[in-house]
Amino acid sequence: MATDRIVGIDLGTTNSLVAFMQGETPVVIPGDDGLNLLPSVVALDANNQPVIGNAARNSLIETPERAVYSIKRLMGRGSEDIQEELKLFPFRLADDLQAGEVLRITLGDKTFTPPEISALILRQLKRSAERFFGGPVTKAVITVPAYFNDAQRQATKDAGRIAGLEVLRLVNEPTAASLAYGLDKKRNGIVAVYDLGGGTFDISILKLHDGIFEVIATNGDTHLGGDDIDNLLITIALDDIRGDLGIDLRRNAEAVQAIRKAVIDAKIALSSQPSVKLDIELPGNKHYLREITRNQYEQLIQPVIDRTVGPCKQAMKDANLKPEQIDEVVLVGGSTRIPKVRALVKELFHREPHTDLNPDEVVALGAAVQANILGGGSEATENMLLLDVTPLSLGIEVAGGVTDKIILRNSTIPASATQFYTTQIDGQTNVAIHVLQGERELAKDCRSLARFDLKGIPPMAAGIPRVEVKFLIDANGILHVSAREQRSGKEAEIQVQPSYGLTDEQVEGMILDSFDNAEEDFRQRQLIEARAETTTILTALEKGKKSAAWGALTTDEKKQIAKMEKSLVAVNAEQDYQAIRKAIDALNQGTMRLAELMMDTAVSSALKGKNMDETDLGEGPTAPHPMAKAEFE
Amino acid sequence: MRAAHFCESCGKVQPPVPVDYFSFFGLPPRLSLDVAALEKSFYELSRKLHPDLNARAGSQEQEWSLEQSSLLNDAYRTLRDPIKRTEYLLHLEGVLLEEQSKSATEQARATGELKKQIVPPDLLEEVFELNLHLEELRMNKKMGDDDPALFEEIGKAKLSLEAKHEALLRELQTYWKEWDGLIDRGPDASTTDRQRVSGKLVDVLNRRNYIRNLVRDVNAAMEN
Known part of the structure; x- marks a missing residue:
């Protein structure tokens, strides 16, 4: 089984996750920051090294020209069909893009195709999984919106290949979710999965029959999701600011990203609060203040969420089913946390939807289930088989x-x-x-x-x-x-x-590129980690020198330690992480007696301790929204 | 009877053999078909043939699994639907469906010719009147007028067409029985008999397709 370690990956518009079937239960594998969700944001740092996830989110505001989000919207698309996207998202297309060429996005002074950017996200997830297993991970099941067309699917598969993953199966997101739900309650009946995520909407209707998950109809919109709500709120804020302050911030990428962050926080808060106060700092020490009530917010987003109605009705029509004939409705995707969305679903299907599983994680969990089935199955997945459909003629x-x-x-x-x-x-x-x-x-x-x-x-x-x-x-x-x-x-x-x-040749070329990068990445990461350890041990040593134990050492021992300390400081300034590690090990050995003495004298210190210097970059929901007149300070 | 899609002793997927959809399921080419039994058979075969369950097999087996399972899905999709099933059987019999069939429609579209519309004689008057009404409705829409009486009239015509559609499906089933009788008789059934029954089937299908297209037009006009 160890040789067939297949992971399930949800490559989302806003967040991505990797999961695995641990025994009989699918679990999400956390990233090195300990978080399950990896924001689908990619940035280049000052050394042109890719940074992914929460770390890259800060770049969105600080160096927006070096960062990109919602890349999924561009997967498998041509320059002529993304004009709408370009108005709403800060995608910077390469200047030298030729007609008919695969899109390339500019980050700093480099350009990347959408599959390459997605590959960076996938590679980050792959690393998390490898750390989790303590060994290589080369096979994956990746989920895609059910309504993705051939080109979008192919682009996703290419991204997997570029990231060094053999993509054993692309699974439709709503179907994956149904697998996760179907695991603990093997029952028969008709299930509708309503999946409103960051950038895509899917509705799938399935027939469950003794472990067979047969999709009867699917529909959707690959450009509809939480992003659209964010853009609506951003536009209103920008209009307010332009109208009342006369400042046009539309071309100010930093300001737009700051507003975007604030409205997203507000959107999240409005799912649980009756109103929210928006307070955004603007250039020139001004503040954009606005209170948004749930009621105003709901009126505002109604047109966006109404766009899910047509696909739902069409899917029911195609399945030849009336709402009464649907036994259960399952909600998937972060945007289904919005109470108004839940109300709409209830109205459409005449029943209360299921929300038992975390809507952000359920797709990845389902992908892990499918990975398990492909790997030969287990007790939990015995008899489970997914029969999916093609969404488009x-x-x-x-x-x-x-x-x-x-x-x-x-x-x-x-x-x-x-x-x-x-x-x-x-x-x-x-x-x-x-x-x-x-x-x-x-x-x-x-x-x-x-x-x-x-x-x-x-x-x-x-x-x-x-x-x-x-x-x-x-x-x-x-x-x-x-x-x-x-x-x-x-x-x-x-x-x-x-x-x-x-083309195949292009993908092959990119695989090589990413391997080259992988080595450089690895070196960089090792260097950063080694230097962090240097800091830890030197700090601990300083503490030790001040302790009573220090006095118990012989002059020779002290001299020896000083020598090792000096050489560690010297190699730490160089680029060779292996040399740094050696010097750290030497100093560790050399201070062993000091550490023991300190323990003995109960003057405990962190000499042997691990580096706990983890920074939590998570952010809690805070602020705001529009409708009545805004205030400015 | 059923083609050997997988090895009975080891369960491995076998290369597909070119067979018709009925034979794929091990069924005689009868038109009255137990759809529930077909579904059961479909699920059983899916559990053997689907690529997900053969993902760890050799590349040759994986390829066979892909082909076999696509054949299975194509066959199931065709046979479970009464109209598609009948059309498929006629295709096997070498009978060409006429004016209202999908292929004829597409051919007409492709060549840019106006499709030959053979109005079933008993419908001539009704269709003539309905078309007048539909034209009027479209005109009203254009002018922004609303004529509830006209709408009601068209609605009534639609109900009548739907009733006819139902009746035709019942008629179709009586010919299914005739056809199945011939199949059950085996080689005794004469070619003439087969041609006679398949001719009837074609006739019912054509009339049914004509009415279905009309209903579609009516729905479109009423929705807009």
Whole structure:
């Protein structure tokens, strides 16, 4: 089992987590700060080293041009479909970005593709897991929004590869949540999972039957979540400030991030308080003050949360179910803590939703369950099997720019379809195929997945060749295409040009890059840790010198210690962490008798103690919101 | 009867053999089908064939598992739905569905030709009137007018169409029985008999598809 250590990862818009099945229970593995949630924020420090999570959150305010958040919104997307995103998020696209190229984001003076940034987050989680197990972790199940399209899924898989993880399965987030819920109460019935996270919304309806979790219908919006509420509040604050103070802070990244932090805290507070006071320090010693009541806040966010209604109704329609026929409703995602969201869900499904499991953790826990199933299962997961569906119809473009749907949405995956193609001109050896994803009639309204060129068709009269093309959506929801010319039996060659996404070569290149970085990262981390230990031991030594025990040492011993102390200080200024460790070990040995004496004389000290210099970067909810007139000081 | 999807003694997934969807489940090509039994069979086979449960097998087995399980899902999706099942059977029989079928619709769209609409004769009058009403409703919408009487009229027509749709499904089932009778007779059933029954099935399906499309149009017009 140790060789098959598969972790479950929730790669979220706002937070990411890694979990593992410990015995018969899935548990979240905490990071080195002891926290379960790793904020999905990446920044570059002054040495251009990536910093991830809480540490990077501070950079958002201090050096916003070197930090990025909500990168999930850009996964698998092209520059033309993120214009809305760019208005609301401080994503800085690379200046030299070419049309049709995979997006690149600027951090400091470097650029990164969205999968590379996600890979940094994944690598941080991988490290946490490796520390937890005390050994390498190379296999993972990663969750994705159920409504993610092929390109977004592929980008997530690429991110895993770049991070040095073999992604055994992409699992849909709501389905993963249902696995976590289904673990302790194996019952049969219809369950709806309402998943409103930081950036995405999913609704999935499942049929539970003796351990089989069969998804009947799924729907959603991959650009709807808590982020949208934050942006609404930020916009109001910026408008207030511009209108009343005449200061336009929209281009002031630091100020915008400070406002963002404040409104997020306010949003969180309003889930438990009737009102909240916003107090944001502005440039020029001014303050933006505003009280927001729950009532005002709810009116404000109504349009955002109402956007979840359509997908829920469509999913019920597709499942051919009425609200009364749904036995249980499960809430997932941090945004479902908002009382108004809970009320909406209750109204939609005519019943009180389940909230027994932490909505931030349940997806990761479910991913751990799925990882366990893939690894061969255990007593707890025996008989459990997930049958998921493809969220979007797969089509091909036919004459007239029309989409011919060949695999309908909500088809259980793996699913396949076979199409036959022929030539239109004598001797034609190529046929172009345009693959689309979406529900619309016209190809231009659907998502372009890829263009395939069937090559090497033997030259024959027009209409004679018969090329069989097989489209197969695998259990990850990712498309595979194969083709064969039937009359000659020849495998036709397929050249894939993904409309959005990295080529295999690009991913390979990035894997190497990240390995190079990994070594440098490792060295840096070791150096920082070694220096921290130097400080600890030197402080303890100073204490020791002042203790009664010091006087009990011989002159020779004291001389010896002073010599070792001097050499530690010297190597500590250098870059070689191994040399520092050696010097620390030497000093440790040399002061052993001093330590013993101090113990004996009950003058206890931290000479042998561990470095407890942990900084808690967590932050509690504090402030504010808009509606009536704001105050300024 | 059922194709050997996995090894009976060791449980390993076997390479897929090209079979029709009925044979995949070890079923004769009968149209009256116990959907609950089919579901049970689907779950059982999923537990053997699904890639999740073969994730630790060799790469060859994993590939077979992917193919087998996609075939299983395709077959189940087709057979559990009465209309898809009938259409699939006719496809196996080499019968081409006509005007109202999905493929005909797509072909018409692809070639840019207006689809041939054969209105079932008994519906001629009703459809003519309904189309007039729908046109009027669309005009009203454009002008921002509201005509409750018209709305009610269309609603009534919709109910009548839905009743016809139900009746056609019942009619379809009587032909299913005829067809199944032929299958049960085995090789004794003559080709002529098979062609006669499949012709009836095509006819019912075409009429049913026509009405379903009409209902869809009505719904769209009423919702907008």
